[in-house]
Amino acid sequence: MLDSTDFSILDELSKNSRITMKELGNKVHLTGQAAASRVAKLEDTGVIERYTIKTNQVKLGYYxxxxxxxxxxxxxxxxxxxxxxxxxxxxxxxxxxxxxxxxxxxxxxxxxxxxxxxxxxxxxxxxxxxxxxxxxxxx
The missing domain is CATH 3.30.70.920 (Lrp/AsnC effector binding domain/regulation of amino acid metabolism (RAM) domain)
Structure with missing residues (x-):
């Protein structure tokens, strides 16, 4: 079961999946190591399925x-x-x-x-x- 910290982690990762674990920990009031453990658990349980990028379709020519x-x-x-x-x-x-x-x-x-x-x-x-x-x- 997810708690409010897990939801905060997911929110931060959805904004920037390249954030360091130390930065993520600071944002959700955990140490970097504790944040990394939480992220690993979210990955292992399938809550986080993958990391991706968002592209600007217009800049790629798709108008x-x-x-x-x-x-x-x-x-x-x-x-x-x-x-x-x-x-x-x-x-x-x-x-x-x-x-x-x-x-x-x-x-x-x-x-x-x-x-x-x-x-x-x-x-x-x-x-x-x-x-x-x-x-x-x-x-």
Whole structure:
């Protein structure tokens, strides 16, 4: 069971996963060694699954951020799944969902032309409802 110190550690690591254990310990009122032990325990129990980086998609040339509610009218989802596996350079996330649709696809594109080409190919496997991100409100 996690306590408030564990949640504080997770909060600090989510802000900066490259923080030293000494700095982390100072922020959560532990020694560096105690903070490292807590982090190791969070890793061992699977609470911390991995460390990653966050990239600025616009600076990488991806100006269009889109969500697609994917609608598949048959029980055969394999053609869609096979197609999506070939489109990794556009994919951010692909969630299987309940409710209005079968999947929620989060994608990035460098241009409207690239998006249009993707949608034409996608439409051979599934219908979709498209939403374009205007601005991210929270970070």
């Amino acid at each position: 269009i951020h889109a969500f697609m509610n994917i609608l598949i009218r048959t029980t055969q989802h394999d053609p869609y799944i096979s197609f999506i596996k070939t489109q990794a350079k556009y994919l951010i996330n692909n969630y299987k969902i309940s409710g209005e649709g079968c999947y929620l696809l989060e994608c990035k594109f460098t241009s409207n032309e690239e998006l249009d080409k993707f949608l034409e190919a996608l439409n051979r496997h599934a219908n979709y409802k498209l939403s374009i991100v205007i601005n991210k409100m929270l970070d």
